[in-house]
Every structure is written in structure tokens, then in C-alpha cells.
Amino acid sequence: MSRRIWGAMALVVVAMVLPAQVEAQPLLLGRCTVDNLSTSDAAKQRVEWARKCALNQNVGHPRAAFNTGLSSASGGTLKDYLESDLERNSVGEGSFTGSSFQVNTAAMFALYNAGPTSQALDTDGYLQWSRDSWRRKGRPLYPTFGTTSDIADDGNRQLFPHKDLANCRLYFDKESTEPAFTAFHVNGYCESACYTAEQEILFADGALPIREAMEALREDLITLTPDSTFDALQLQPNLTYSYTRELRDAEHTLVVITARSGGQLRLTLEHPVINGEGRIVQAQTLEVGDALVKADGTLDAIVDLQKTPFFGKVYNLAPVTTDRVSNILVAQGYLVGSVRFQNDEVGYLNRIILYRSIPADVLPQVERP
Structure with a gap:
């Protein structure tokens, strides 16, 4: 059975007042x-x-x-x-x-x-x-x-x-x-943001710290293609829709994730990360022995996890695309979710994003209110 991207999500039934015009x-x-x-x-x-x-x-x-x-x-x-x-x-x-x-x-x-x-x-x-x-x-x-x-x-x-x-x-x-x-x-x-300023996001000409990208208003973001599979991840040029940054320095708790290769992610507790099972989870739920997913699909085992206080500003961004898979981008060389996953109205936690040979009839169903 091919491994496919699991992107079926329940429709949001709550209508809120939001700006009608794209501009x-x-x-x-x-x-x-x-x-x-x-x-x-x-x-x-x-x-x-x-x-x-x-x-x-x-x-x-x-x-x-x-x-x-x-x-x-x-x-x-x-x-x-x-x-x-x-x-x-x-x-x-x-x-x-x-x-x-x-x-x-x-x-x-x-x-x-x-x-x-x-x-x-x-x-x-x-x-x-x-x-x-x-x-x-x-x-x-x-x-x-x-x-x-x-x-x-x-x-x-x-x-x-x-x-x-x-x-x-x-x-x-x-x-x-x-x-x-x-x-x-x-x-x-x-809503607020997730990355510290030095965390590098992949753009068309290479990785760039998110603060520098925001200051330069970089639009040439790189994300997964909508039809990517776990066995055949493909990157595509995308466009940046928005950047967010906190106005003032503030106290945060960060998860510092170190992988066997020496790679490291520094994220706020709730930041969405793709784990080795193809699930999108909050950074704070990861454990030593779990794996991060590199941009080429290889797994990198987590060897150390530390929670540490951080005082400063955190940042985030979103691509213009709205489908789930092309909202997976590359930070520090690893697959993570964009800000659009941060407050997914049907609950992103533990949702299967990179479908890994699991029959549809055993997938967890989204609970409705």
C-alpha cells in the first residue's frame, strides 16, 4: 500500500468576523x-x-x-x-x-x-x-x-x-x-508566534534566519508539494503569505530538540513538528528516541530534549497555499508545520499528515462538538 498524505479534515462550523478582502x-x-x-x-x-x-x-x-x-x-x-x-x-x-x-x-x-x-x-x-x-x-x-x-x-x-x-x-x-x-x-x-529569531527557514536560494527573512520581506518560500508522499517528498517554490512577530520581548519556554546528526530545533512548546511516524505533533510531546524528518525524508533520531526559559521575541510565517501538505516547510533542515497548523480548528495534534501504510478504517475520526 502506498504511503499517502493524510489531509482529510472536518469543516469548521463556526463563522467568525474576519476581513472579507484579501488586501x-x-x-x-x-x-x-x-x-x-x-x-x-x-x-x-x-x-x-x-x-x-x-x-x-x-x-x-x-x-x-x-x-x-x-x-x-x-x-x-x-x-x-x-x-x-x-x-x-x-x-x-x-x-x-x-x-x-x-x-x-x-x-x-x-x-x-x-x-x-x-x-x-x-x-x-x-x-x-x-x-x-x-x-x-x-x-x-x-x-x-x-x-x-x-x-x-x-x-x-x-x-x-x-x-x-x-x-x-x-x-x-x-x-x-x-x-x-x-x-x-x-x-x-x-495570534502569536513560535520561532526564535535565528532559526533558519528554507527559501529559494537557501536557508535564512526567520528574522532576516521577515526584515527582507522574503516571498520565495520553499514547502512540500501538495502531492508529496512519505516515500517521495518533493519540495516546491511557494510564496510567503504573512510573517508574524511579537511586538515586545516576553518570557517563553522553549523546547530545544537535538538530533543524532547534531541538528537542532528551538521552538515554543506548541509548535507543530512532523515526527518519524508522519504525524504532526506539538514540540512539547516529543521524546528522546522519537525522530525528526529531514527534507529528503530521512529520519534523524532525537537524542536530547531540554525545556529552557527564553526572553525575547518569537516569529512565524505562513505560505499563501492553504492545503495541509504544502503548509509543511523546512526549518533547520527538518519538516515542520506553518502557522496555519498552529490553531487548526479540528485539532492538529497527532493527526496523520504523512500517511504511512495505515488503513483508512483505523484512522482516528475527528470529533464534532
């Missing part, structure tokens, strides 16, 4: 750089703040819940809350969750990969959803705001929550000195 994406990246939250905890706090403000400002009462009809892992069916509705507010004005208007659904999208969902009462008496801790996204998403629904609008000004999340107002400055008594909209969702 708006660089603007969103710029906004996210300014509105940078460098830790998962900070992103989680932003999401929880948005949920609480949505409930208190726009829903108003715990009994306003509607039945989604979806099964709850804690029994019964899941209940959610609508901030507004599309008929009278199609652009999401005044919404803390975006134009989906579904408060708990938006929080799950931002914080977790897909999976069984439980619910319980929060401290204000509203039903709140949760999932198992291991389903949390390695890099939570968090909403960023503007004065109009279109981030590309010349009149759109960026808005920020209170620096201490002390109230539900939005401000024109990050220091919370200039309240914005104006309409507001969710303009998109941000």
Missing part, C-alpha cells in the same frame, strides 16, 4: 502587531473579558439563552447567548464577539480545538462552555477592534480594551487614557 489581511497583521498579546494567558484573559462584556452589556440576563441543539458532554444540550442578530446588525456594531453574535461559540473558537463540550454556570449565573485542557489551542486567538466594520476603511481607527481589562470600554490608546465614545467592531482575531 485587508496585511492590515490585520499590522493591527495584531500593535495590539500584541505575547502570552497564552493574556490572550485567554482578552477572550474571557470579551465574553463577560458581551453578556453583561448586550445579553443582560442568564435566562436569555437559546438552545443550540448540540449535545453537551455534561448532559443535555448546549445553550448559548446572542449579543444581537444579523437582521438588525449585519456588521456587528457594538458586538464583542464579531458578527456571529454567539457568545460561548466565539469563546470556544478562540480558545479550543474541536471536541466534546461541557457547560456549567459561571460566577454571574450564565452558562459557560469548556473543553478538556488538552484541547486548548497552543496559541489562543483574541479579538482586536476598530471603529468601522471594514479594517481597510480609511476612517477605521484601532481600538483597545482597558489595559487592565477593568471595564468594558474601548480606548484609542493602549494606556487607556483616551476613551472611544464611538461605535466599535471586531476587525479580526490575532
